[in-house]
Amino acid sequence: MSEAESRFARSRTMHRFTARRVTVTHVVEIEHFTRVTLSSDELGDWASTGPEDHAKVFFPDPETGVLAAPTPAGPGESGIVRPEGPAFGRDFTPLNVRTDPASGHRVFDIDVLRHDDPGPAARWAEEAEPGDEIVIVGPRGSVGAAVAAPSLLLVVDPTAFPAAARWIEDMPDAARIHVIADVDGPLDWVRSYLAAQSGRDVPVSAAGQGENGLAEAVAQARVDADTYVFAAGEAGRLVPLRRLLKQELALPREQWRVSGYWKSGTVNFDHHAPIDPADPED
Numbered sequence: 001m002s003e004a005e006s007r008f009a010r011s012r013t014m015h016r017f018t019a020r021r022v023t024v025t026h027v028v029e030i031e032h033f034t035r036v037t038l039s040s041d042e043l044g045d046w047a048s049t050g051p052e053d054h055a056k057v058f059f060p061d062p063e064t065g066v067l068a069a070p071t072p073a074g075p076g077e078s079g080i081v082r083p084e085g086p087a088f089g090r091d092f093t094p095l096n097v098r099t100d101p102a103s104g105h106r107v108f109d110i111d112v113l114r115h116d117d118p119g120p121a122a123r124w125a126e127e128a129e130p131g132d133e134i135v136i137v138g139p140r141g142s143v144g145a146a147v148a149a150p151s152l153l154l155v156v157d158p159t160a161f162p163a164a165a166r167w168i169e170d171m172p173d174a175a176r177i178h179v180i181a182d183v184d185g186p187l188d189w190v191r192s193y194l195a196a197q198s199g200r201d202v203p204v205s206a207a208g209q210g211e212n213g214l215a216e217a218v219a220q221a222r223v224d225a226d227t228y229v230f231a232a233g234e235a236g237r238l239v240p241l242r243r244l245l246k247q248e249l250a251l252p253r254e255q256w257r258v259s260g261y262w263k264s265g266t267v268n269f270d271h272h273a274p275i276d277p278a279d280p281e282d
């Protein structure tokens with residue numbers, strides 16, 4: 001194992017991959033997000049142990065209100081059966097995984113950002129109520145935090161604040177952490193969100209809003225050989241940053257991860273699609 005491989009090693013765990021019906025138990029508006037609490041007796045062997053975990057959450061058709069969603073392949077088996085016709089699945093980061101003492105069921109939250117041009121997810125969250133039923137698929141697996149890294153740089157827009165909070169929570173106290181937030185405006189709410197969610201106050205600075213704002217902010221932050229970089233948010237804004245990390249700084253592949261969480265103007269962006277069409281290779 002190379003020095004970079006051991007410094008930035010991340011554990012990998014696979015989970016049973018199936019579709020699970022979950023019920024909304026609580027809805028609360030927090031700054032910029034709607035927090036929806038989901039619970040089910042189908043979450044017994046469900047797990048989410050990595051900071052970038054995501055569940056594909058299936059919402060009703062915003063026009064008809066009908067929920068088309070995958071179903072389990074078979075009792076106790078891995079696999080799903082996809083519905084015929086359109087289904088409205090979007091990715092969300094599970095937060096605050098816990099057991100409800102009253103029901104004994106597993107419970108977790110999703111923080112759904114209120115955004116312009118809302119799609120089925122943002123529209124559903126606006127009107128969600130306790131008792132509503134939806135379906136989740138995944139996480140299929142969890143990749144743990146880079147806990148041996150002496151330093152962590154998070155470059156995130158609001159859709160990835162839940163993931164950033166999980167990263168901060170999972171890192172050892174001794175790790176140095178810096179967040180570059182892709183937010184136009186005051187950062188107080190970002191600091192409060194991350195501190196409340198992770199239990200730790202970390203420095204947060206802003207990226208410039210120009211086309212190269214993220215890359216410029218990271219270049220200024222000076223990524224050294226001790227620093228793991230996780231970046232996620234609007235896919236187009238991540239392209240110059242990815243080029244900086246991969247080509248200009250030529251960081252070892254183990255030292256960074258850049259993930260497009262949504263793309264301006266694209267409905268249901270596929271986060272497995274290459275971020276940089278000029279360099280589709282991982």
Ligand SMILES: Cc1cc2nc3c(=O)[nH]c(=O)nc-3n(C[C@H](O)[C@H](O)[C@H](O)COP(=O)(O)OP(=O)(O)OC[C@H]3O[C@@H](n4cnc5c(N)ncnc54)[C@H](O)[C@@H]3O)c2cc1C
Binds near residue numbers: 121123
């Ligand atoms: C791994 C992963 C984890 C994620 N975790 C979270 C999370 O915890 N919380 C969260 O809020 N989001 C999260 N996202 C992003 C979320 O899945 C997308 O923002 C999704 O597109 C929202 O669905 P929608 O139905 O509201 O909009 P869509 O139907 O997908 O899109 C409708 C329109 O809204 C635009 N749009 C989508 N997202 C945004 C946005 N953030 N700001 C402005 N315009 C937008 C689209 O470009 C499109 O024009 C995550 C994505 C991934 C890949």
